[in-house]
Structures are given as structure tokens and as C-alpha cells.
Amino acid sequence: MNKSEHHNVVVVGHVDHGKSTLLGRLMLNSGLVHKEKIDKVTKICQEKQLNFEPAFLFDALAEEQDQGVTIDTTRVIYESNNIKYCLIDVPGHLEFLKNMITGASEAFNGILIVDIEEGIQAQTRRHLSILAMLGIENVLITINKMDKVSFNQTSFSELSAQLTELVKTYQINLNAIIPISALFDVNIGNSSDTKPEFTWYKGLNFTKALENLVLNYKPASCDNLSIILQDVYKFNDNRYFVGKVLSGTIKPDDRIMFFPSGKQSSVKSIETYPSQSIETATANETVALCLNDQIYVERGEVIAFSHAAPNVDNSFVVNLAWLISDVLDINKKYLFKIGCAQTYAKVKIDSSDENMSMSLGDIRLVTLELDKPVAFALKSTNSQLANFVLCDEYRTVACGNIINLITSDSQVAPKPQNVSKELGFINRLQRQSVNKHKSCVLWLTGLSGSGKSSLARSLEQDLFNKGYQVIVLDADNLRLGLCSDLGFTPGDRSQNNRRIAHVANLFKEAGFIVIVACISPYIKDRQLARQIISDDDFKEIFVFCPLEICQLRDPKGLYKHDGTANSMTGVQSPYQIPLNPHLRIDTSELSIEEEIELVNDFMLKHGILATKLKNNKAKLSKILN
Amino acid sequence: MSSLNTKSRPSQVTDHLRELEHKSIYIIREAYKNTKNLYMLWSMGKDSTVLLHLIRKAFLGSFPITLIHIDTNYKIPEMITFRDEYVKRHNLKLIIGQNKVALDNGMNHTLGKLTCCGALKTQALLDIIDELKIHGLMLGIRRDEEGSRGKERVVSPRFNNGKDWEYKDQLAEIWDYYNYHLPSDVHLRIHPILHWTELDVWEYIKLENLEILPLYYARNGKRYRSLGCYPCTNSIDSEATTLEAIIEELKITKESERAGRAQDQADNHAMQLLRKIGYM
Numbered sequence: 001m002n003k004s005e006h007h008n009v010v011v012v013g014h015v016d017h018g019k020s021t022l023l024g025r026l027m028l029n030s031g032l033v034h035k036e037k038i039d040k041v042t043k044i045c046q047e048k049q050l051n052f053e054p055a056f057l058f059d060a061l062a063e064e065q066d067q068g069v070t071i072d073t074t075r076v077i078y079e080s081n082n083i084k085y086c087l088i089d090v091p092g093h094l095e096f097l098k099n100m101i102t103g104a105s106e107a108f109n110g111i112l113i114v115d116i117e118e119g120i121q122a123q124t125r126r127h128l129s130i131l132a133m134l135g136i137e138n139v140l141i142t143i144n145k146m147d148k149v150s151f152n153q154t155s156f157s158e159l160s161a162q163l164t165e166l167v168k169t170y171q172i173n174l175n176a177i178i179p180i181s182a183l184f185d186v187n188i189g190n191s192s193d194t195k196p197e198f199t200w201y202k203g204l205n206f207t208k209a210l211e212n213l214v215l216n217y218k219p220a221s222c223d224n225l226s227i228i229l230q231d232v233y234k235f236n237d238n239r240y241f242v243g244k245v246l247s248g249t250i251k252p253d254d255r256i257m258f259f260p261s262g263k264q265s266s267v268k269s270i271e272t273y274p275s276q277s278i279e280t281a282t283a284n285e286t287v288a289l290c291l292n293d294q295i296y297v298e299r300g301e302v303i304a305f306s307h308a309a310p311n312v313d314n315s316f317v318v319n320l321a322w323l324i325s326d327v328l329d330i331n332k333k334y335l336f337k338i339g340c341a342q343t344y345a346k347v348k349i350d351s352s353d354e355n356m357s358m359s360l361g362d363i364r365l366v367t368l369e370l371d372k373p374v375a376f377a378l379k380s381t382n383s384q385l386a387n388f389v390l391c392d393e394y395r396t397v398a399c400g401n402i403i404n405l406i407t408s409d410s411q412v413a414p415k416p417q418n419v420s421k422e423l424g425f426i427n428r429l430q431r432q433s434v435n436k437h438k439s440c441v442l443w444l445t446g447l448s449g450s451g452k453s454s455l456a457r458s459l460e461q462d463l464f465n466k467g468y469q470v471i472v473l474d475a476d477n478l479r480l481g482l483c484s485d486l487g488f489t490p491g492d493r494s495q496n497n498r499r500i501a502h503v504a505n506l507f508k509e510a511g512f513i514v515i516v517a518c519i520s521p522y523i524k525d526r527q528l529a530r531q532i533i534s535d536d537d538f539k540e541i542f543v544f545c546p547l548e549i550c551q552l553r554d555p556k557g558l559y560k561h562d563g564t565a566n567s568m569t570g571v572q573s574p575y576q577i578p579l580n581p582h583l584r585i586d587t588s589e590l591s592i593e594e595e596i597e598l599v600n601d602f603m604l605k606h607g608i609l610a611t612k613l614k615n616n617k618a619k620l621s622k623i624l625n
Numbered sequence: 626m627s628s629l630n631t632k633s634r635p636s637q638v639t640d641h642l643r644e645l646e647h648k649s650i651y652i653i654r655e656a657y658k659n660t661k662n663l664y665m666l667w668s669m670g671k672d673s674t675v676l677l678h679l680i681r682k683a684f685l686g687s688f689p690i691t692l693i694h695i696d697t698n699y700k701i702p703e704m705i706t707f708r709d710e711y712v713k714r715h716n717l718k719l720i721i722g723q724n725k726v727a728l729d730n731g732m733n734h735t736l737g738k739l740t741c742c743g744a745l746k747t748q749a750l751l752d753i754i755d756e757l758k759i760h761g762l763m764l765g766i767r768r769d770e771e772g773s774r775g776k777e778r779v780v781s782p783r784f785n786n787g788k789d790w791e792y793k794d795q796l797a798e799i800w801d802y803y804n805y806h807l808p809s810d811v812h813l814r815i816h817p818i819l820h821w822t823e824l825d826v827w828e829y830i831k832l833e834n835l836e837i838l839p840l841y842y843a844r845n846g847k848r849y850r851s852l853g854c855y856p857c858t859n860s861i862d863s864e865a866t867t868l869e870a871i872i873e874e875l876k877i878t879k880e881s882e883r884a885g886r887a888q889d890q891a892d893n894h895a896m897q898l899l900r901k902i903g904y905m
């Protein structure tokens with residue numbers, strides 16, 4: 001992000017602690033301010049019978065100058081000692097918080113300014129937590145208006161100690177604390193005369209500390225490719241998929257996948273004008289991709305590699321900042337924007353929480369529930385795809401980061417009270433010793449048409465003929481009975497998945513090798529199944545087949561009904577590829593015999609099958625014929 | 626003052642310009658996707674000519690946008706020649722807006738600079754916005770030009786048929802999330818090069834080798850730094866006859882870019898007053 005020659009720095013802090021004055025002072029000292037601008041401010045100050053007010057260089061609106069207040073954010077280029085800065089001025093009034101975040105969201109580094117007399121105030125704390133939320137973790141504190149306490153050392157030390165403690169509660173790296181008087185140009189730098197009362201201070205001047213701040217800055221980076229799709233153009237008989245690279249690098253020939261749709265293709269070329277094709281595109285660059293396949297995708301998808309997929313879900317835990325005076329309505333749907341995708345969202349607050357709303361300036365952890373799933377990243381990955389905004393009609397009312405997935409724990413139905421487990425006389429080990437083999441659950445996950453059911457049936461027959469206790473649980477069959485009350489929303493899919501996992505677990509306890517054939521598109525659902533069945537007994541088998549081939553096979557005619565069944569996994573509904581499956585079977589490349597052999601080898605290796613029960617290949621092919 | 630003569634590494638300058646360019650292209654593509662119809666205001670000046678080039682880049686050489694020029698009838702004649710030749714050569718669509726009624730009634734700067742700007746520029750612009758039902762209008766303004774532009778958003782809604790900039794209560798514009806969900810009758814000013822500086826513009830013109838109005842180059846010790854109507858635009862003393870010389874001049878100048886623009890000096894907050902009611 002920071003290869004540019006400019007370092008974006010925002011100055012934050014409570015009302016009237018001197019943000020604009022400090023910036024005005026820096027600009028004046030740099031000699032960068034044009035003559036007319038100084039003349040104009042001088043004239044305005046004379047008319048208002050004020051001393052020269054450096055803040056007016058930033059507070060350019062008439063209303064700002066009349067009231068001596070910053071209403072909106074602005075920024076200016078500043079240069080010192082061969083370092084170029086883009087200084088961002090923001091308002092301190094709570095009322096103008098939306099303007100503060102508008103400015104701060106473009107900064108990499110922060111300066112927190114605190115008035116020595118007033119000390120830590122409401123916006124001091126709030127601005128710190130907003131910096132943390134925006135990912136501005138590199139911060140310099142400056143204690144201003146030292147002239148008002150006659151540059152008293154004790155006052156400075158006391159406030160410094162309080163601020164050091166305060167900063168510890170946020171994820172913020174404190175660079176230094178520097179005493180200054182912005183109005184009287186003391187300890188700013190570029191000026192050698194110092195006040196006699198201030199000789200105790202031996203530390204850095206502000207300008208030097210600012211240099212250290214930006215030179216210390218190391219952007220937290222994310223290596224995973226993610227490109228947000230803005231639009232698809234058709235010009236000059238070419239189809240261009242245009243968007244912005246948020247992180248990672250893309251090259252021609254890369255195999256890419258779109259999320260949440262699950263559509264795939266590969267990059268034919270990366271186009272620019274006028275210099276035609278380029279070899280690589282990287283973070284923060286806009287791109288126009290030509291692809292090798294004619295696929296239909298819409299704005300809002302995220303392009304990534306299938307082995308480093310973004311999360312796809314319609315619910316997650318977020319850190320949310322509320323920016324307007326209307327309070328949050330938990331029954332209202334707000335427009336949710338992430339990358340170029342948008343849908344509607346409700347804010348859920350834990351019902352045990354006393355305060356069921358949010359008002360201007362509140363920042364807290366809440367859950368969002370969206371109308372449809374979106375691709376996203378967690379803030380901990382440093383991806384910009386964790387940042388979102390909420391709008392009420394056209395007003396942006398809140399912004400935040402996605403912090404966490406909804407944990408599987410919260411999906412398990414609450415434990416009923418007054419019910420305890422009754423244990424029988426026969427346990428799983430005894431059953432296994434009668435069966436002469438171990439039991440386990442082979443969880444076959446993959447797109448519709450990928451070959452899960454075919455593999456499950458043939459494998460069942462093979463194992464049965466060899467004398468194993470084996471059963472297939474096909475998700476489609478369970479939907480005819482046990483799960484006939486469920487549809488295909490993400491919530492219903494999760495519920496379906498949970499019930500299958502419990503049934504599979506019962507058979508496992510009964511000593512069976514259980515073969516589950518279930519699309520199970522979401523990582524978190526498969527994690528839940530693993531939890532229900534237990535880590536050791538849950539074997540995730542990824543039945544892979546390219547979507548195009550699945551669509552050709554289409555054994556159930558589901559893809560053909562694209563238009564009506566509007567939650568088709570891999571088309572309108574996401575499929576999250578297993579990141580570390582125990583086994584990956586590519587059914588577009590292997591014969592059914594080869595697939596069965598792969599699974600058998602896997603079970604042998606893991607001691608599930610006993611060697612002596614293994615049949616020869618001749619017999620196997622006979623069965624299958 | 627010596628710090629102003631900093632030599633940045635050429636690759637660093639190029640990286641910086643490419644970063645600005647990518648951000649602008651993203652903004653242009655967002656505007657194209659999210660507006661019912663999108664136009665661009667071209668003054669033939671350096672900034673809007675850079676914007677024009679960025680639009681061509683955003684659309685891979687195509688130009689699916691119609692240009693609008695507000696012709697006050699007082700433009701320096703070379704500007705009009707440049708306009709007509711450029712449009713013809715690049716096969717662009719151009720619509721000219723003009724307040725003919727005011728001109729017929731003899732409007733000129735002697736009746737008051739702000740009055741004249743209001744009639745021949747603002748009113749002409751508002752008329753054409755109304756006539757063409759312009760939803761999105763891209764302009765080449767920059768934050769560093771003057772104070773009120775410094776407070777602008779990238780996407781700035783103008784209520785009341787384009788006549789009202791609510792600068793005291795602007796919408797939040799966080800990260801790259803621009804506000805396009807306004808009622809469809811709200812006119813949007815879109816500013817894809819708001820984050821550029823005057824120096825960036827010139828360094829980019831050099832990097833991309835762009836055609837630019839010859840009025841910007843010094844002739845007989847004078848050049849234009851900002852272009853407008855001839856009665857209200859003064860040239861500056863300069864020996865800069867090349868792009869390189871202009872860039873070096875800008876690095877050391879103490880004069881502001883719009884010092885030669887009479888309307889800016891007419892009031893302490895002239896631009897704020899003009900821009901509140903629809904000026905570019």
C-alpha cells in the first residue's frame with residue numbers, strides 16, 4: 001500500500017485540543033503555503049479582530065472560521081526533510097464523527113493530540129478506538145498547549161502516564177509522546193529558540209517524531225489474492241472483467257474462482273490502455289481481465305484462488321461504529337456494502353445485553369444477518385475485504401470490520417436442561433470387535449453432479465461384499481423424511497447438515513462405516529459435523545469436479561432449472577472448498593474403480609479397514625459390472 | 626525553502642502517479658456503473674484534459690461518455706480551436722452549454738465578477754443539467770485548488786436540481802464506498818481527481834505525454850497557469866517553455882494556482898458562495 005511517496009497521516013483528538021492549529025503551524029513552518037493564502041487568512045483574522053489563526057488554513061469554510069470549529073475533513077500535502085506527507089485534518093465534535101471517519105479512513109498513521117489542561121476527554125478515547133478499527137495502529141501522541149501550564153514537567157509526566165495506560169487498552173502501537181505548543185510554535189521543529197521553562201525537555205521535537213512515525217510504518221499485508229468485481233464491459237468485441245485488486249497478485253494463466261458464485265475460469269490476459277497486455281497486477285491496482293471462458297458473473301463477486309478462498313456467509317460478528325444521531329433500529333434492514341457487493345442486513349444484539357440499540361459514537365461488537373451470503377475476510381487477515389459500511393437509504397450510518405465467524409457452538413441447539421446422558425451396557429469398542437473393523441464417517445462433500453452419490457453407492461457395495469458393516473446416508477434421501485421440513489436457505493442448509501451429522505454419529509457408534517453424501521457447501525457446517533462426530537472419526541473427502549462438467553452431467557436436472565431454483569450451489573449459492581480435506585478425488589479424471597481404490601487405500605492407511613478383509617481387484621470389477 | 630527542491634526518485638514519482646491513476650479509474654468505473662447517465666465537464670484545461678485521458682484508460686480506449694463544455698463566449702480563442710480540433714481528432718461527443726439569454730442581454734464581468742460567473746457559468750451549467758437530465762457529472766476539480774474544494778467529497782450530491790451543495794452536512798464517504806443510493810433525481814458531482822495536486826497533474830501530463838493547450842507554455846515571458854475567460858484570467862511571469870520547466874517552476878513558486886483568477890479574489894469566500902449554488 002505504501003509504495004507511494006506520500007505518507008497519509010491523520011490528526012485526531014478531542015474538540016479544541018488543537019488539531020487544525022497544529023497542522024496550520026506545520027504548514028506555515030514548511031514555507032509551503034502560498035502567499036495569497038496567508039494574505040487571505042491574515043485579512044480574515046484582521047476583520048474578525050483575531051491574532052493570526054493557523055487553523056484557518058484548513059478550516060476554509062466561512063462557517064468554520066466564524067465559529068472556530070472544524071466541520072469537515074480536508075487534507076493537504078506537506079513536506080519536511082525530504083519526506084512527503086498527506087496531512088488529514090478531521091473534526092473533533094461528536095456531531096461530525098462521520099466526517100472524522102471519512103478523513104481518517106484514508107490514513108496509514110495517526111497523531112493523537114491532547115490538551116495538557118483538559119487531559120483525556122470523550123473524543124480522545126473514541127478517536128483511539130476508531131483508529132484501531134480503521135487499522136491505523138501506528139500512533140504518535142502530542143500533548144498540546146504546554147504554554148498554558150508554563151511548560152510544567154510534572155503536568156506533562158502525569159498526563160503521559162495516563163495516556164500510556166489508556167493506549168494499552170487498544171490495539172495500538174504508541175511511538176512517542178511529545179510536548180508542544182502549536183499556537184506559539186514551541187518544540188514543533190525548524191525553530192531553535194526554546195522557552196526557559198522548557199529546558200528540562202531533552203526529547204525529540206514534533207517534526208522529528210513525525211518522521212520516525214512514518215518511517216516506522218510497516219503496512220500489515222495480506223498475500224491472498226482478492227479482486228472485487230466492479231463491472232463487466234464489452235468493448236471492441238472483448239469482454240473485460242474490471243475491478244480492483246485488494247490484495248495478492250494476479251498473472252495471465254492463473255486459474256481463478258468467483259465468490260460467492262463458485263464459477264471458475266482462467267486469466268487470458270490483463271489489459272490496459274494504451275500499452276495493451278501486462279504481466280502482473282497487484283494490491284490497490286485496478287484491472288481489466290480477459291478470461292478464457294464465456295462465463296456470466298455480476299458486479300459484487302470476489303475473484304480469488306480456490307486454494308485461498310475468502311469466507312462466504314450471510315452472518316458474522318463485526319465491530320461496528322455508529323455514525324449518526326438516529327439510533328440503531330434492530331428491526332430495520334440496512335443496506336450493507338462490502339467490496340462491490342451489496343445486500344440488506346439486520347443488526348443483532350445479544351438479548352442478554354442491557355442496551356439493545358446503538359447511538360451516535362457507539363462502537364461495539366454485534367452480529368450481522370444478511371439477506372444473502374457475501375464473500376468476505378476477517379480483519380485478522382489484514383484484508384480490506386473485512387471492511388464494510390451500512391446505509392439507511394442513502395446515508396451511510398455505520399462502518400466496521402468483520403471480526404469473527406459465527407462459531408459452530410452457537411449453531412448447536414442449546415443444551416436442554418434436566419436431561420442427562422443414559423449410557424448402555426454395550427459400547428462402540430465392543431461392537432467394533434464383533435465387526436472386526438473400526439467405524440468412522442466418510443463425509444463426501446462437493447457440488448451437485450460432482451459424483452458423490454455414485455461414489456457412495458459403489459463404495460458401499462464394495463465394502464458390503466467384503467464383509468464390512470456399511471451404510472450410505474444420502475442428504476437427498478434424508479430430505480424426503482427426517483429433513484423434509486427444510487429448504488435451501490443458508491440457515492436450512494446448516495440445520496440439514498447438523499441432523500445428518502447426528503444420524504451419522506449414531507451409526508458410527510453402532511459400529512458402521514458411514515458414507516455421507518452431502519453437498520455441505522459451508523466450511524463452518526462441515527466443522528460442526530466434525531465436532532459432532534469427533535475429530536478422529538470424521539474423514540472429509542472432497543469430491544471435486546469442475547462446475548462446467550457438473551452442469552453437463554446434471555443427473556438431477558437441477559442446473560437446467562437455473563432460473564427457478566435460485567439457490568443452486570456453485571451457481572447462485574456459494575460452495576466453500578475444503579481447505580485441508582483428508583482426501584481429494586477428482587471425478588473428472590478418475591474411473592469409479594480408481595476412486596474406490598483411493599478410498600480403500602486411505603482407510604487401510606488409517607487402520608479402519610483390516611488388510612485380511614481386502615478383496616482382490618478382479619472381484620471388485622465383477623461386482624461393479 | 627531548500628526542502629522544496631527535493632528530488633524524489635523517478636520510480637517513486639511514477640509509482641505515486643500510478644497510485645493516483647488507479648484510484649481515479651476505480652472512481653470513474655464506479656460512476657459509470659452507478660449512474661443513469663454520465664457526462665464529463667471539459668474546460669480544455671490541464672485538469673479536465675487529464676480526466677478525459679483517465680476516462681479513456683478506464684474504458685480501455687473506448688469513450689462511452691459525452692463531454693460538456695460551458696462556453697461563456699469569453700474564452701480565450703485558442704481554447705475553442707483546441708477544443709474543436711481535439712474532439713474531431715479523437716472522435717468524441719461534445720455538447721456545448723451557453724446562457725444565450727444572459728449574453729443577449731449583455732452580461733459581462735463589468736457587471737460584477739461573481740454575477741457574471743453566476744450567469745455565464747453556473748446558470749449555463751444548471752440549464753444543461755436540467756435539459757439533459759444529467760444524473761452524474763464528472764469534473765476535474767482538485768482539493769488543493771482552493772479551500773471549498775478542499776472540503777469536497779468524491780461523489781457530491783447536489784439537491785434541488787443541482788442548485789444546492791449541502792457542504793455543512795455532507796455524507797460520510799468511508800474507504801472506497803461512495804454514495805450512489807440517493808433518490809434518482811438528485812444530481813451527482815463526481816470528482817475523480819480530487820486527490821491529485823497541481824504538481825501531480827503536470828508530472829502525469831509528462832509521464833503520459835498528453836496533448837495540452839499551448840497557452841500553458843511561456844511566450845514572451847508570460848504563461849497561463851490556470852485558464853478561464855480572458856477578461857478575468859491573468860497570465861503569470863514565467864520562462865517555462867517546456868513541461869520540465871513548468872514542473873520545476875511549480876516546485877519553487879510562492880504564488881497560488883488560482884491567483885490569476887479574478888472571481889476567486891472577489892470575496893473571502895467567493896468560491897464557497899459560487900460553489901454552494903452549482904458552480905464547478
